[in-house]
Amino acid sequence: MVMRLPVGSTSNYVVKVENLKVYFTKGGMFTKKYVVKALDGVTLSIKEREIMGVVGESGSGKTTLGRVTIGLQKPTSGNVYIKADNKEINVNKAKLKDISNYVQMIYQDPYSSIDPIMRVYDVLATPLKYKKMSDIDKKIEEAMRLVDLPLELLENRVYQLSGGQRQRLSIARAIVVNPKYIVADEPTTMLDASLKGEILKIIKDARESKGFSFMYITHELPIAKIISDRIIVLYLGKIVELGNSNEIIKNPLHPYTQGLIEVYPRIDPSLRDKIKEIKIKVDIVRPDKGCVFYPRCPFAMPKCKEQEPELKEVSQNHYVACWLY
Numbered sequence: 001m002v003m004r005l006p007v008g009s010t011s012n013y014v015v016k017v018e019n020l021k022v023y024f025t026k027g028g029m030f031t032k033k034y035v036v037k038a039l040d041g042v043t044l045s046i047k048e049r050e051i052m053g054v055v056g057e058s059g060s061g062k063t064t065l066g067r068v069t070i071g072l073q074k075p076t077s078g079n080v081y082i083k084a085d086n087k088e089i090n091v092n093k094a095k096l097k098d099i100s101n102y103v104q105m106i107y108q109d110p111y112s113s114i115d116p117i118m119r120v121y122d123v124l125a126t127p128l129k130y131k132k133m134s135d136i137d138k139k140i141e142e143a144m145r146l147v148d149l150p151l152e153l154l155e156n157r158v159y160q161l162s163g164g165q166r167q168r169l170s171i172a173r174a175i176v177v178n179p180k181y182i183v184a185d186e187p188t189t190m191l192d193a194s195l196k197g198e199i200l201k202i203i204k205d206a207r208e209s210k211g212f213s214f215m216y217i218t219h220e221l222p223i224a225k226i227i228s229d230r231i232i233v234l235y236l237g238k239i240v241e242l243g244n245s246n247e248i249i250k251n252p253l254h255p256y257t258q259g260l261i262e263v264y265p266r267i268d269p270s271l272r273d274k275i276k277e278i279k280i281k282v283d284i285v286r287p288d289k290g291c292v293f294y295p296r297c298p299f300a301m302p303k304c305k306e307q308e309p310e311l312k313e314v315s316q317n318h319y320v321a322c323w324l325y
């Protein structure tokens, strides 16, 4: 069955992305101009209370996808809708201040994303004051509790916090306005291994207790496996595979996903034999036509050079864009 509707489309979606394209023009004055297709025809939906993992190598378009879904980046074409308060909001047409009650972002670097001079209390009070919300202190205390930060820290300055505490604070800042949808862009990348697990648990607990939907961006498949309900695999701006997390890890279909898993053999040792022949070359070339992955694909066939495979549902809720299926 060829997918034409939003992948995973359900009536209870919170985020819906339709045929999204984001092209950047690079070069200019002294070098030849060229276009980078950061996203090229991405369609997906994220359900209520769902954590959607987005994985792919550097440059695959993960951050751009996260930013477009919360209105921080305008798309070249396509649409993004958020469902909140029984309304469907077209994110591209809405003003940022009008959607910031519904969408929030947690950044990778807790050092650069929060002003170190601010008091912890003010970091959390500012978004609430801006939105003229009542019960500010109650909301701040609840957010601090959800991220496991002691209330005594409220009077501290941000620079007095450890890296792990700062990242908890940046999660608290995102959840304090009680949004519908949060993009978490590699929030554990800068943290020690011991702190990564804590941050993942906080995000999962926040989803359980408050019902937020998340897009969780990571280049580490094992982290996507732990945190996500479903996983999207992005390659050069295209979704090459999408499915339930366990299914993607146990039964990766796209040669690129198989290659990503091979990087982490311990993720599932039983897969090692199955995928041992797959070697992903390091040079990334974007072909003008055909499948974006064929220059690196160990299974490339003549057809792959000529025709682009559509994202197909090959088993229930498991989609892949590959001529092997």
Ligand SMILES: Nc1ncnc2c1ncn2[C@@H]1O[C@H](COP(=O)(O)OP(=O)(O)OP(=O)(O)O)[C@@H](O)[C@H]1O
Residues within 6 Å of the ligand: 024, 025, 026, 036, 037, 038, 056, 057, 058, 059, 060, 061, 062, 063, 064, 065, 219
């Ligand atoms: N503002 C911009 N101007 C020009 N090109 C951009 C811009 N933002 C992203 N790009 C390009 O778009 C492509 C996708 O970038 P993006 O940051 O979304 O990828 P990513 O998967 O998040 O990578 P990383 O893990 O390294 O952050 C890259 O080629 C990048 O250079």
